[in-house]
């Protein structure tokens with residue numbers, strides 16, 4: 193499954209209308225998802241619908257009398273929970289009534305098919321093609337040290353700096369490596385000493401301040417659990433993000449800082465808290481998808497509620513692989529997790545990128561992956577080893593983020609590193625549907 197422009201929600205009795213809508217979308221090369229399951233209802237069905245909604249940019253509802261008391265209502269509620277744009281298509285006068293399901297649609301602008309259906313189909317197609325939601329890429333591998341954080345940080349910086357995109361990074365690893373690398377201590381020049389003379393500049397470490405004020409992943413998760421069951425409650429996104437560079441409107445690089453205490457969700461949450469965190473976090477990300485061009489979630493390698501949150505909210509999983517003798521094992525385990533344990537992640541498209549191929553000169557790992565079930569997920573470009581990607585303790589991060597990596601500089605870095613990052617970034621953008 194990949195990304196879809198629209199999810200079509202309809203009642204079985206309206207099959208003929210669905211066919212017309214499909215051909216209208218087909219003519220304009222707009223993709224759609226359509227539920228053809230015989231058995232509706234139940235947890236698995238709901239998870240499948242959530243996943244399909246996550247992969248779709250908008251929900252089209254065929255509104256006729258047939259949708260009253262049907263599964264369409266559940267689909268609308270799930271779409272609203274994920275803050276998905278909804279476009280009702282009115283084929284009869286049901287839209288003017290006051291059925292509960294119609295009330296759910298009140299806030300959405302409907303397209304009227306009652307008079308000139310040809311024009312209405314046209315309007316629907318243009319509304320769908322205008323709908324764009326940011327792809328959400330979770331960098332995940334069940335192994336540490338494979339380059340998840342490095343890839344997240346460099347792709348984010350690339351799309352911001354070189355493609356002028358609005359980028360959000362979410363640090364979802366209790367180790368907070370991404371935040372440590374990017375959220376810089378700031379020099380406070382505002383302090384004035386005796387007689388108004390500038391006192392010595394003091395360095396303010398921003399990261400602890402962000403964490404104390406809940407401007408972090410912990411703040412998001414606490415709010416997620418609080419409002420998960422209040423369908424109308426929205427996140428105030430501005431309360432949780434910190435701008436690293438750029439500004440609104442225009443290109444921006446924002447981060448939701450990490451917090452070590454989110455590990456508690458993995459170890460201490462009850463099943464009901466876990467469910468709330470997953471749903472609430474998906475809503476947060478769903479809201480953010482309207483504000484940014486692309487979103488990256490830097491995950492930790494655990495298999496836990498934390499990973500479920502990040503996987504459920506993602507449209508794509510990006511898995512860096514270091515080509516060593518254990519890498520196939522890691523991939524197989526990942527397949528098991530995303531395919532079986534985490535119903536939430538089933539159908540989330542995975543991309544595999546080889547990182548630091550120095551040890552695999554004969555491309556043994558690449559050819560092994562190419563012969564496995566993962567063959568079509570493996571990206572052709574690789575991220576090469578470069579000291580410009582390496583996190584070094586003695587190097588402070590370039591404050592203006594004019595970097596190749598967070599630690600190097602685009603202009604000064606060697607061609608090979610630049611080319612490799614550019615190739616990976618272009619290929620990933622292509623796969624996730626980001627126009628750069």
Ligand SMILES: Nc1ncnc2c1ncn2[C@@H]1O[C@H](COP(=O)(O)OP(=O)(O)O)[C@@H](O)[C@H]1O
Pocket residue numbers: 335336337338339340341342343369547548575576577578579580581582583584
């Ligand atoms: N392509 C690369 N070139 C140079 N160093 C790299 C590269 N990829 C990762 N590293 C370094 O390897 C270490 C682990 O990478 P990291 O991104 O933190 O992995 P993960 O997030 O998967 O645990 C870091 O020190 C990082 O700087």
Ligand SMILES: [Mg+2]
Pocket residue numbers: 340341342365369491
């Ligand atoms: Mg990491």
